Amino acid sequence: MAKDHRAGSKVRGDKLPAILMANLLLEGDTVFLTDSGWTLDPSAAKIAHDAETAAAMEAEGKAAAAANVVVDPYLVPVDLTEGGHAIARHFRDAMRQKGPSIHPDMGKQAEFPPLD
Amino acid sequence: MYRYDEFDERFVRERVAQFRGQVERRLDGSLTEDEFKPLRLKNGLYLQLHAYMLRIAVPYGTLNSRQLRQLAHIAETYDKGYGHFTTRQNLQFNWPKLKDVPDILDLLADVEMHCIQTSGNCIRNVTSDQFAGVARDEVEDPRPTAELLRQWSSLHPEFVWLPRKFKIAVTGAEHDRAAIKVHDIGLKLKTDDTGEVGYEVIVGGGLGRTPMIGKVIREFLPKDELLAYLEAVMRVYNSEGRRDNKYKARVKILVHETGEDEFRARVEEEYSKLDGPTINAPEEEVERIAAYFASPAYETLPEVSEALDDARARDGALDRFVEQNGFTHKQPGYIALTIALKEIGAVPGDMSADQMRAFADIAERYSFDEFRVTHSQNLVLPHVKKDDVPAVFAALKAVGLASANAGLITDIIACPGLDYCALATAKSIPIAQDIAKTFADEARQKAIGPLPIKISGCINACGHHHVGAIGILGLEKGGRENYQITVGGDASEHAALGERLGPGIDAEDVPAAIEAIVATYLGEKRGEETFIETVRRTGPEPFKAGFTAFIEARAAASEAAE
Numbered sequence: 001m002a003k004d005h006r007a008g009s010k011v012r013g014d015k016l017p018a019i020l021m022a023n024l025l026l027e028g029d030t031v032f033l034t035d036s037g038w039t040l041d042p043s044a045a046k047i048a049h050d051a052e053t054a055a056a057m058e059a060e061g062k063a064a065a066a067a068n069v070v071v072d073p074y075l076v077p078v079d080l081t082e083g084g085h086a087i088a089r090h091f092r093d094a095m096r097q098k099g100p101s102i103h104p105d106m107g108k109q110a111e112f113p114p115l116d
Numbered sequence: 117m118y119r120y121d122e123f124d125e126r127f128v129r130e131r132v133a134q135f136r137g138q139v140e141r142r143l144d145g146s147l148t149e150d151e152f153k154p155l156r157l158k159n160g161l162y163l164q165l166h167a168y169m170l171r172i173a174v175p176y177g178t179l180n181s182r183q184l185r186q187l188a189h190i191a192e193t194y195d196k197g198y199g200h201f202t203t204r205q206n207l208q209f210n211w212p213k214l215k216d217v218p219d220i221l222d223l224l225a226d227v228e229m230h231c232i233q234t235s236g237n238c239i240r241n242v243t244s245d246q247f248a249g250v251a252r253d254e255v256e257d258p259r260p261t262a263e264l265l266r267q268w269s270s271l272h273p274e275f276v277w278l279p280r281k282f283k284i285a286v287t288g289a290e291h292d293r294a295a296i297k298v299h300d301i302g303l304k305l306k307t308d309d310t311g312e313v314g315y316e317v318i319v320g321g322g323l324g325r326t327p328m329i330g331k332v333i334r335e336f337l338p339k340d341e342l343l344a345y346l347e348a349v350m351r352v353y354n355s356e357g358r359r360d361n362k363y364k365a366r367v368k369i370l371v372h373e374t375g376e377d378e379f380r381a382r383v384e385e386e387y388s389k390l391d392g393p394t395i396n397a398p399e400e401e402v403e404r405i406a407a408y409f410a411s412p413a414y415e416t417l418p419e420v421s422e423a424l425d426d427a428r429a430r431d432g433a434l435d436r437f438v439e440q441n442g443f444t445h446k447q448p449g450y451i452a453l454t455i456a457l458k459e460i461g462a463v464p465g466d467m468s469a470d471q472m473r474a475f476a477d478i479a480e481r482y483s484f485d486e487f488r489v490t491h492s493q494n495l496v497l498p499h500v501k502k503d504d505v506p507a508v509f510a511a512l513k514a515v516g517l518a519s520a521n522a523g524l525i526t527d528i529i530a531c532p533g534l535d536y537c538a539l540a541t542a543k544s545i546p547i548a549q550d551i552a553k554t555f556a557d558e559a560r561q562k563a564i565g566p567l568p569i570k571i572s573g574c575i576n577a578c579g580h581h582h583v584g585a586i587g588i589l590g591l592e593k594g595g596r597e598n599y600q601i602t603v604g605g606d607a608s609e610h611a612a613l614g615e616r617l618g619p620g621i622d623a624e625d626v627p628a629a630i631e632a633i634v635a636t637y638l639g640e641k642r643g644e645e646t647f648i649e650t651v652r653r654t655g656p657e658p659f660k661a662g663f664t665a666f667i668e669a670r671a672a673a674s675e676a677a678e
Contacts, residue, residue: 010592011595012595023163023167025142025143025149025214026143026213026214026215027167027213027214027215028163028166028167028168028211028212028213028214029166029167030165030166030167065149067145068142068143068144068145071149071163072149072163090595091534091595091596091597092165092534092540095165095534095535096165096166099166100166100535100536101535101543101546102463102535102545102546102549103535106196106211107166
């Protein structure tokens with residue numbers, strides 16, 4: 001079977017700041033890396049401001065995938081809001097931070113406060 | 117309807133047990149994701165943007181009330197209370213958890229359902245005409261053929277690792293409602309000069325990034341030779357189809373690169389080497405399968421129902437519903453009804469658990485406990501007594517299922533798009549919702565007439581945009597969603613691929629662009645021509661001109677605003 005790469009941000013150019021996103025293996029939910037493991041809450045995502053932190057986070061993601069905790073971890077370039085929250089720069093990643101646009105009652109947008 | 121025999125039952129239960137073991141081994145780390153992924157895909161389980169997605173097979177689109185009630189139960193217990201009917205007559209749940217999937221598969225097996233052949237590089241769930249066994253223009257019910265193909269292809273040892281997925285559609289009718297010319301194999305039941313029943317065999321159609329209309333490989337194949345002949349086609353594909361490049365791996369590319377005549381010659385050569393009688397199904401088995409699809413016990417009724425005619429005269433909404441969603445039945449006094457899962461503003465193909473239960477009751481009481489799923493993401497009640505239509509309409513209306521727009525401009529096919537799908541490049545459903553709202557007025561829809569709009573959120577074309585009378589393809593351009601529009605696509609026996617009208621446009625401009633295309637049609641239309649008939653006569657040029665004028669006016673307006 002040909003190899004699909006569904007994961008990976010489509011943002012071109014500058015890749016920082018960034019957060020690390022994945023899916024939980026067991027549940028499937030989108031999760032974000034923090035200083036202490038993974039969170040379902042997009043506002044709690046750890047933000048890498050420099051390449052070194054980003055590389056360390058990426059390595060942590062790969063280790064978590066190898067340990068069968070998450071699937072498809074990848075760095076997501078973000079912009080910061082006035083409130084200091086990370087908003088994905090690409091609309092596809094932003095959809096994963098919020099949930100389906102057609103169902104405001106489902107996904108992250110229904111379970112967590114807005115990113116502002 | 118087909119009922120499982122002991123072999124079907126055992127096969128499905130064994131697959132559930134196997135998958136339960138595979139999930140356990142994935143969770144304890146014995147299987148890596150790369151090892152597990154092809155296994156989960158063989159059981160219809162994908163990982164999408166927000167969650168896993170489970171695709172459930174609905175062989176040739178036929179279901180009963182017990183199955184739908186079980187789907188409602190699964191939707192409420194393991195998902196978010198709804199399901200989504202797809203363009204391959206299947207059903208998807210968008211939020212299951214991996215740990216629950218083996219239990220869900222067991223519940224499906226309890227009602228003779230499964231997720232086999234809904235993914236992976238195998239022969240997929242066979243699709244068919246939603247009016248199979250009902251249509252007056254039918255040579256023969258295509259479902260026994262589809263069921264025979266299901267049994268032949270399920271775990272066929274030679275064809276479980278094909279170069280790429282493989283889709284077969286069957287129709288028994290003159291008017292093609294199963295889109296057989298855009299499938300890997302399309303089969304049409306027909307009769308020859310002597311009245312013998314057989315198949316026209318079409319190979320190499322498909323949509324996706326390289327759309328192609330299938331080629332007739334055999335004008336007439338005697339009915340009892342079906343399996344051996346298809347085995348020859350599959351063997352040529354399996355050995356010669358490309359495995360080096362997934363974008364060139366479908367049989368349509370092989371037929372195209374080999375050439376139609378040469379491909380036909382290779383199939384015939386392979387066929388001549390096969391020992392047909394050892395492959396073809398024995399006659400008694402074909403008859404056993406066909407018996408499951410015998411017509412239900414219709415009452416002998418007059419063609420015209422005075423009760424229905426009186427009710428239609430009194431109730432304008434009922435009258436519009438029957439006129440638009442009714443389909444002529446072969447049995448006097450009966451009608452088939454399309455249930456458009458296309459209320460204005462709804463998600464095309466979505467159905468809530470409450471609607472499923474209500475609809476199951478309706479199908480059980482009024483349609484011999486049977487209904488169909490269409491590739492247009494609608495449902496069909498195939499055998500309703502005309503006398504019962506007012507009661508059916510009232511029951512449908514009570515649960516928001518009485519939308520009288522089947523086949524009209526608001527009856528839009530849309531793939532899940534970027535709202536759910538990991539492969540999507542743009543949103544699809546919100547575009548459908550916006551267009552439906554723009555054309556919500558019933559009188560206006562009726563004045564425009566039949567106009568299938570089909571929307572895909574990426575080049576893979578799950579929304580069949582290439583064969584939409586108006587097709588919309590969502591792509592990414594410069595970090596934004598961008599929509600290309602085509603006209604002239606047709607999925608019927610006049611199969612044609614749409615032609616692009618011009619540059620891609622932003623999402624918010626799509627409804628106005630559709631307005632411009634409709635205005636061109638109404639200006640060009642002669643007599644009673646439908647949209648597609650007008651495009652066929654005029655070609656795309658007037659539509660391109662209208663679209664260009666729309667783009668220029670739009671650019672001028674946005675400049676003025678700045």
